[in-house]
Amino acid sequence: MKNKDFIDRLEQKAYLQKEEWIALFSSYDGEDRAYAAERARKTADRYFGKQVYIRGLIEFTSFCRNDCYYCGLRRSNEKAQRYRLLPEEILSCCKAGYELGFRTFVLQGGEDSYYTDERMETIIREIKARFPDCALTLSVGEKEEASYRRFYEAGADRYLLRHETAQEAHYNLLHPPEMSLPHRKECLRQLKRIGFQTGCGFMVGSPGQTPETLAEDMAFIHELHPQMVGIGPFLPHKDTPFAGKEKGGYELTLFLLSLIRLMERNVLLPATTALGTIHPKGREEGILAGANVVMPNLSPVSVRKKYSLYDDKICTGDEAAECIVCMKRRMQSIGYEIVSSRGDYVSIEKERE
Ligand code: SAH
Ligand code: SF4
DSSP: OOOHHHHHHHHTTOOOOHHHHHHHHHHOOHHHHHHHHHHHHHHHHHHHTTEEEEOEEEEEEOOOSOOOTTOTTOTTOTTOOOOBOOHHHHHHHHHHHHHTTOOEEEEEEOOOTTSOHHHHHHHHHHHHHHOTTSEEEEEOOOOOHHHHHHHHHHTOOEEEOOOBOSOHHHHHHHSOTTOOHHHHHHHHHHHHHHTOEEEEEEEETOTTOOHHHHHHHHHHHHHHOOSEEEEEEOOOOTTSTTTTSOOOOHHHHHHHHHHHHHHSTTOBOBOOHHHHHHSTTHHHHHHHTTOOEEOOBOSOHHHHTTOOSSTTOSSSSSOHHHHHHHHHHHHHHTTOEEEOSOOOOOOOHHHHO
């Protein structure tokens, strides 16, 4: 094991310098990963015990005005199958999810101009009125601060907006010129300021990622101090400019989950669908590496294949009821239990000082 010292220092709340992160990402080995996973799981157990939170993911629109080079929903992908769920359909996904025990719904989609602020506000209010004991998470990209505020005032609780990479040159390699890292970061700061439980994150192994860019990611996460962090492996999509690129590393994704857990101890950290796609036991091993959230799909089966961010996405054929049974079994197999609660972020600022 080459990096026990770094991992121990992280656990003891000593933040690493960028050069140290770079050294770690340039030299870690299998023993480092196993050790980090063990320490990270201990940390997660301290805050969450053997409980795993669930979020019901509703992929409500596959239209997108953006053109991110990695994503199958990008506007230039003429082969993408576009759909949008109507408010009634979204509400019936929530109802089905509620009956299955979900107390958080995540509305995720491309940046779709049909869903104006007004339409978003209406649907947010309706969901919160019908399911007052549930949390609502939005993941609909970059908006004006006034729009974010409007969504928050309508009752949305959380917002996921991955920063994708914290290094500008790398950001510009993944996105067309009309998108920018400073704007992305500004959106994240606004979301946090408004009061959302805010999530950033990135794809592991995206084209152009290096130990240096990962060091920037860790520094940015530490600085933003978000309530949630979403990471999963980059997976190529056949109809994008990155079709021929390598997948992200499975082991590196698990290692990063552990390091993020050690650095941001009580953060809400999902074992993502992409992790389950790259490896059949990805979500289980993600939990064992320090994650504490899973996000089963609540979208109607008829649209699941069309919400194609990357190739070979799992869980596109099963009804929500089957997904939750499968997920419960998976968590039980590793000694963990899915709980039916909102699973909000709990601040530990005092302990952090
Ligand atoms: N449009 C919104 C939400 C949908 S995309 C947004 O961009 O924020 C949600 C996430 O999917 C993105 O943040 C990205 O990190 C991830 N994603 C997109 N394409 C991917 C790919 N090819 N492989 C892995 N993850 C991908
Ligand atoms: Fe659109 Fe999000 Fe895909 Fe970018 S990652 S093209 S914003 S859906």
